[in-house]
Amino acid sequence: MGKQLIIAVSREFGSGGHEIADILAKKFNIPIYDNNLLTEIANSKNLDVDTLEKYDEKPKNIFLSRSVRGYSNSLSEVLAQMQFDYIRELANKGESFVIVGRCAETVLKNHPALVSIFVLADKESKITRVSKHNDISRSEAESLINMQNKKRKTYHNRYCEDKWGDSRNYDVCVNSAKLGIERTADILEEYIKEFAQ
Amino acid sequence: MVAQILAVTIFVAMFVLIVIDKIERQYITLGCGVITLVVVFGLCMHSVTAITDTLNIHSIFTRTFWYTGGAAEESSSGINWATIIFVAGMMVMVEGMARVGFFRWLCMRIAKLVHYKTMAIFMTFMIMSAVLSMFIDSITVILFLAAVTVELSQLLKFNPVPMILSEIFCANLGGSATMCGDPPNIIIGTSLGYSFADFITNTGLIALVALVAVLVYFYFVFHSELSASNGENVDISSLPDPKEAIKDKKGFAISCIIFATAVVLLITHAMTGLTVAFIGLFIALVTIITAPKHIHEIVSKVDYKTLLFFIGLFVVVGGLEQTGILEIAANFIGKISGGNAMLMVAIIIWLSAFASAFVDNIPFAATMIPIIKALAATEGVSLSTLAWALSMGTDIGGSATPIGASANVVGTSVAAKAGHPIGWGLYCKKVVPATILVLVISTVGIFVRYF
Numbered sequence: 001m002g003k004q005l006i007i008a009v010s011r012e013f014g015s016g017g018h019e020i021a022d023i024l025a026k027k028f029n030i031p032i033y034d035n036n037l038l039t040e041i042a043n044s045k046n047l048d049v050d051t052l053e054k055y056d057e058k059p060k061n062i063f064l065s066r067s068v069r070g071y072s073n074s075l076s077e078v079l080a081q082m083q084f085d086y087i088r089e090l091a092n093k094g095e096s097f098v099i100v101g102r103c104a105e106t107v108l109k110n111h112p113a114l115v116s117i118f119v120l121a122d123k124e125s126k127i128t129r130v131s132k133h134n135d136i137s138r139s140e141a142e143s144l145i146n147m148q149n150k151k152r153k154t155y156h157n158r159y160c161e162d163k164w165g166d167s168r169n170y171d172v173c174v175n176s177a178k179l180g181i182e183r184t185a186d187i188l189e190e191y192i193k194e195f196a197q
Numbered sequence: 198m199v200a201q202i203l204a205v206t207i208f209v210a211m212f213v214l215i216v217i218d219k220i221e222r223q224y225i226t227l228g229c230g231v232i233t234l235v236v237v238f239g240l241c242m243h244s245v246t247a248i249t250d251t252l253n254i255h256s257i258f259t260r261t262f263w264y265t266g267g268a269a270e271e272s273s274s275g276i277n278w279a280t281i282i283f284v285a286g287m288m289v290m291v292e293g294m295a296r297v298g299f300f301r302w303l304c305m306r307i308a309k310l311v312h313y314k315t316m317a318i319f320m321t322f323m324i325m326s327a328v329l330s331m332f333i334d335s336i337t338v339i340l341f342l343a344a345v346t347v348e349l350s351q352l353l354k355f356n357p358v359p360m361i362l363s364e365i366f367c368a369n370l371g372g373s374a375t376m377c378g379d380p381p382n383i384i385i386g387t388s389l390g391y392s393f394a395d396f397i398t399n400t401g402l403i404a405l406v407a408l409v410a411v412l413v414y415f416y417f418v419f420h421s422e423l424s425a426s427n428g429e430n431v432d433i434s435s436l437p438d439p440k441e442a443i444k445d446k447k448g449f450a451i452s453c454i455i456f457a458t459a460v461v462l463l464i465t466h467a468m469t470g471l472t473v474a475f476i477g478l479f480i481a482l483v484t485i486i487t488a489p490k491h492i493h494e495i496v497s498k499v500d501y502k503t504l505l506f507f508i509g510l511f512v513v514v515g516g517l518e519q520t521g522i523l524e525i526a527a528n529f530i531g532k533i534s535g536g537n538a539m540l541m542v543a544i545i546i547w548l549s550a551f552a553s554a555f556v557d558n559i560p561f562a563a564t565m566i567p568i569i570k571a572l573a574a575t576e577g578v579s580l581s582t583l584a585w586a587l588s589m590g591t592d593i594g595g596s597a598t599p600i601g602a603s604a605n606v607v608g609t610s611v612a613a614k615a616g617h618p619i620g621w622g623l624y625c626k627k628v629v630p631a632t633i634l635v636l637v638i639s640t641v642g643i644f645v646r647y648f
Contacts, residue, residue, distance in 0.1 A: 047616035055618065062217050064621060066557075066600040068336060069500055071610035073599050075620065078613040 004113040005030065005096040005196050008104035010156075010170065013148035014126030014141070016181040017119030018100055023185040024192070025098040033087075034100040038079075041086050055079045060158065080159060101152070105170055106160040115192050118170040119184070125177035171195075200241035204516040207233055208564075211513050215557060222557075223502045226509025233516035242519070251275035251515035263475045275518075276511040277563075279387040279474040280380075281504055284334075286477025287377065288503075290455055291337050292495045293484040297448040299456075300341035303329075305439035308349055313433055315355045315423050319363065320412065322346065326364040327371030327408055331378045332460055335368040335604035342368075343611040352436055358617050359419035362627050363411075365608040366596050370411060370635065372604075373592035374404035377463055377473065380507075381562030381591040385584050387474075388566045392467035399585045400592075403642045407593075407635040414631050451487045455480060510560050518567045527571035538578045542643055545569065545586040550594025550636050554601045558591040565591070582647045589639040597632040599624045 007024055011017020018034065025032035033040065038056055042049035058076040065074035072078060084107045087099060091111050105116035121129075131141035156164035167173045172191060176184045211229040215222050238247040249255070253275035256262050262279065294300065307325060311317035322342060329338045342364050343357075350357035372379030376386035376396040386396060443449045462469070462476045471479075485492050517523050534540040545565070552561050565587050573580035595602030599609050599621060609619045 042616075045616045051618060052616075064600065065218075066606045067218060068603040068606040068610075069502075071340075071607045073606045073609040073613065073619075075613055075618045078610060078618070082614065082616075 003196055004091075004094050005192070006091055006104075006108060006111060006114045007098045007192060008108065008114060008116045009098060009100050009119065010105060010117070010164070011100070011119040012121060012126065012145075012165070013152065014130040014145045015119045015121035016129060016176045016184075017117075019181050020117075020119055020176065020185045020188065021098050021100045023182070024188060027185070027189050028096070028098075028192070030096040030098060032098040032100065033090075033102075037083055037086065037099075037102065041082055044086075052079055080155075084159070103156055103160050106162060115172070115195055116170045117188060118165060118167070118173045119176050120165070120173065121175055121177040200237050201520045201522055203241060204233065204237050204520040204522055207237070208513055208517055211510075212556060212560065215560070221502065223505035223509065226506050226513060226560075228509070230509035230512030233513050237516045237520065244519070247515075247519045251512055251519065253278060253511075261472075263472055265470045265472055275515045276508055277384055277387050279472060280383045281507055283377070283383060283387070283473040283477035284380070284507070285499065285504055286479070286481035287334065287459070288499045289481035289484050289495060290459060291333055292498045293448075293488060293491075294452045294456060295337070295341070295498075296444070296488070296491060296495060297452050298442040298444040299449060299452050300337070301345060301442035302439050302449070304342060304345035305437060305442055308345070309436075309439055313349070313353060313436060315353060316420070318349065318353075319360050319419065319423055320416070322360060323363045323367040323412060323415065324408075326367040327374075327404075330368040330371030330604075331375045332456075332463070335372050335379065335602070336607050338368050339365055339604040339608045340611065343608045347611065347615040347617075355423060355425075356617070357615070358612060358619055358623070359415075359422055359627075361608050361612045361617075362619070362624065363415040363419065365604050366411060366415070366628055366631055367408065368604045368608075369592055369596040369602050370404055370408055373589055374401040375463075379592045380559045382588050383473070384559070384562050385566060385588055389570070389580065389584055391581070391584065393463045394467045395581070396588070397464075399581070400588050403585070403589060403639050406642065407638045410634055410638060411631055414634060418627060448488060448491075452484075455483055455487070458483070507559070510563055514560070514563045514567070517564065523564065523567040524571045527568045527575065530568065531572055531576045534576075536576055538576070538582075539644060539648055541572065541576065541578055542582060542586045542647075543640055545583055546590040546636060546640050546643070549587055549590025550597070550632070553591045553594035554597035554632075558595040558602060562587065562591045579647065582643060585647075586639075586643055589636070589643075593632060593635045593639065596635075597625070597629050 005028060007021070007028070009017055009021040009024070021032060038052045039049050041047070042052055055075040056079060060074040060077050065072060065077070083102050087102060087104055087107050090097060091108050091113070096113070108114045126145050127138050127141045130145055131138050134141065134144070136144070153164045162169035172188065174184055174188065179187065207229050211225055214220060214225045234248055234251070238244050238251065257278050303325070304322070307321050308318050311321055326338055326342055343361050346357045346360045346364065369379070373382065374397060376382050376391065376393045382396060382400070385391065459476065459480045462471060462479070463473070466473065466476060484495065488495060530541065530544060534544055549561065549565060569583040569587055570580065572578060573583055596605065599605050599619065609624065612619050
């Protein structure tokens with residue numbers, strides 16, 4: 001496609017947001033970046049991806065790191081900034097892509113090609129999905145959902161002024177449980193097509 | 198009693214908030230400073246004198262604040278305006294030097310002089326880090342040195358981590374050698390009335406011996422790792438010319454003259470009677486006057502946040518001083534050392550080092566100064582000996598961990614941004630032995646020379 005398009009997908013754990021992002025990437029025939037962003041960064045800078053993965057999306061340890069004149073020696077913070085810079089670089093180069101998480105809706109906030117989406121789902125639907133997908137009990141699934149969502153929220157809110165999941169921070173907030181993953185992706189596709197024209 | 202409890206509570210809250218790092222540290226110290234003034238001095242002590250003594254503004258308008266006529270500078274409590282003005286002045290000078298490309302030029306020039314041999318760069322950069330840090334704040338030194346090290350490591354294909362770790366350590370060590378090298382020393386010097394010459398002939402000598410030991414230590418620790426790539430297969434002609442680093446030739450020459458003037462003024466200030474506050478202000482004015490087109494650029498880059506941090510910090514420590522808490526702490530140290538001066542010195546060095554490894558060494562040094570003053574008065578120990586012990590303890594102890602001193606944070610951050618994360622394990626494994634080595638040298642040096 002000719003016109004640049006960036007789709008930033010944030011999601012609740014268990015909402016199927018990642019699957020929706022995958023579908024959108026296929027529909028628009030553009031690359032998707034999620035955990036593979038680290039591999040991209042490691043390859044471009046000739047670094048060891050395993051070393052980077054150790055610090056990815058980890059909360060900052062306040063007792064083991066400090067900031068001086070804007071320089072932080074929290075490795076998770078430095079890695080987060082490296083990812084934000086890389087996302088900006090891709091966007092500034094005019095590339096089209098789908099990006100999952102990584103605070104992309106805030107990092108690229110004023111970029112004209114950006115559509116930001118937040119995918120949520122009903123609690124029941126998330127539990128069923130996570131329990132089936134991971135082959136675990138419902139109570140285990142619920143704990144996992146709570147833990148993962150807390151982690152995502154903490155990571156996001158550390159680097160962004162606007163809060164994680166706050167509807168004012170995204171172009172579209174959608175409950176994937178109402179129509180299912182495929183239909184939600186179809187509707188988002190329509191919305192994005194309209195935007196891209 | 199209530200005032201004492203409140204002063205301690207505010208002090209502890211300040212430290213906790215600094216560690217948590219959620220609020221910028223200058224707001225923390227200023228906020229705690231205001232609470233100290235209003236609640237401790239105003240509401241609890243009803244003491245206007247405590248407020249005016251701590252704010253200490255009147256000191257700026259005395260002749261001895263700017264010129265001592267050869268006598269030792271007067272010591273005072275509360276906000277140490279001499280430190281603030283001196284640090285601000287040096288910041289202006291350093292920004293002026295950075296603008297014209299001085300630091301990058303110096304690093305590239307030295308690398309070229311040693312024909313881009315990895316081991317030679319490693320050794321010379323350690324020495325350069327120590328020497329520059331004697332006169333310039335270690336953050337700036339490491340910022341430029343680490344950045345050039347990363348750049349050279351990419352060109353010459355070596356691992357920059359050993360070099361950055363050694364540069365950080367030597368920057369902290371070099372800072373301990375002079376009165377203006379490290380913030381704790383500036384505070385110690387201006388608070389207790391010691392001159393540049395006092396520091397260089399006391400902590401400076403210890404730092405020199407320690408530097409030799411540290412060069413040997415790091416050579417053996419990193420030799421095999423760095424020797425593997427000694428720049429043999431690199432086409433030197435493809436490397437950047439040091440001259441390219443100079444952004445403004447005229448400005449560069451002026452910056453070199455200003456820097457040399459600052460060094461001469463600092464070395465001779467005990468003889469000329471010019472105080473560090475005067476030197477700081479003079480150097481800042483000359484820097485600004487000689488670069489009229491760049492005043493905004495230079496002044497806007499000055500780290501005013503650190504200056505505000507200092508102001509708030511001095512007020513909070515003033516709260517502890519005015520309420521007599523620090524005297525109690527001094528009595529406690531005196532008691533556990535049983536009046537043994539050598540034990541007292543050992544406690545101060547090693548306690549300061551341990552504390553500075555984990556908390557910011559600036560507030561720690563500021564807090565310890567009234568304590569060593571009280572110890573000297575009550576236990577009859579030489580104040581200068583305690584001051585050198587405090588200086589070496591805080592400056593060197595700060596090297597031990599990635600968060601102990603500002604240079605460590607900046608250096609490890611630059612390395613991580615370039616894709617070379619330095620975790621606590623790696624950092625401490627290489628640097629803690631060096632820290633212990635220098636602390637032992639400092640302790641033995643002080644024992645041998647002063648007892």
